[in-house]
Amino acid sequence: MSTVLATRAVPVGLPGLVVGQRGPGPLPRSLLAPGVLLLAGVRPGQLVDRVAHDAQWGPLPRPGLPALIDAAAREHLVGAGGAAFPTDRKLASLQGRRVALVVVNGAEGEAASGKDGVLLGHVPHLVLDGAVLAAQALGAPRVVVRISADRPDLAAQLPAVLASRDDPVRVELSIGPSAFVAGEATAVIRALAGGPALPAELGLPPALPTRGLRRGGQVLLGNVETFARLAVAARGLPARSALASASGAVAGPGVVELPASRTLADLAAAAGGVVGEPTLLVAGGWHGRWIRWDGVAAAARLTHDDVALVGGRWGAGAFVWLPGDLDPVESLRVIAAELAAGSAGQCGPCWRGLPEVAVTLGHVAEGRVPRVAFEALVADVEGRGLCAHPTAAVAALRSALDAIGAVA
């Protein structure tokens, strides 16, 4: 009996979502096998300590900002939190500005993603190297590692990791709420400045709001994986691989690192193989895209471009196979409701719009109202509000309608 598809009587678990009840499903939080680059040779559950890290990677490099920008550009590094913004351009935007803080965003609000926790739990020194060398290149005096409160294991382990280093800048651990939007970049910065962990309009590049702090300044915020790759690139080494979370209708949900030349079929196989003949794959997590799980999708390589070619989105590298014996409309209802509940409740078009979208979507999926009812409603939601949540949620749900239409 699979852990994912038990029986009809037992709720079917999707990561962070259990049909019929609220509560965590089988989250893809464990490393399934040693990786190929960031996690090369790392046994699941094993912390690579300072000594082992230094033996493998050597001392912390100290590139100047231009060299660091070149290294990021050479390896085509992009933000691995979901937005895929080019890292070299992000660093270049801070050239000549006073940078107060570097934030390692490990708040991982996306329930279908577990890679950031896996990196912090196994190779925290690689992540910290990336953040510290970026702070040095930018002249920032402080690094904050932000994790969410639902990872007490990391909160327990990381202080000793930090203490085992002698970094030239101050490095602190910060623990925030585990809500979906609490991990959004501006929400993290706002919380660190003493405000609520809710999205804010902070401009580009983001600056610490002066209220609540003695002095503001620019902030470099990046995803955990991005900093780990930066640490590799800054050493002059190739920094590319595919780090992905696989969950849903797979035998062994978890995180795997594979060469980017491998395929989605390889990812499914690494997660123990699909179970129950799934017909749909959510590519890119709950803000991602629903696509048909067929031979074409299975042959897509583990790259942003290939996943986009088959209609998916890489996002934060989270892939959820929807159980084949679960009515897709029911999956859609649960996920739409979860996205509506994920609103921070700050912006009217989001907190009023998404619950209505969820209801209308269910009716459209059942064929009770025409598709145009959904499109008319989402026109009042898309592109509005101060963070990307409503727009991303609508894009995901639209792709779900398309995909369900395709398999029906």
Place this chain on the structure above:
Amino acid sequence: MTRMAADAGERLLVVDWERCAGHGVCVAALGERLDLDRWGYPRGVSSRGVAVPAELSGAARLAVRSCPAAALRLVRRATA
């Protein structure tokens, strides 16, 4: 050149979605650019700012002043 100087003073109408409660007063003041959505929130504004042409700057200022939630402001367009 004089036209360029005038453009440099162009204003953006910015909404603070956290404050906006959907009173709809702004739509009455600046109906040329704004309309109401199904919940009463204004369409035609954004949190990143929407350019207001010079001939509507008076109406835009009225919209800002009359918002009961103080959710609107006019800012000078950034140079970069």
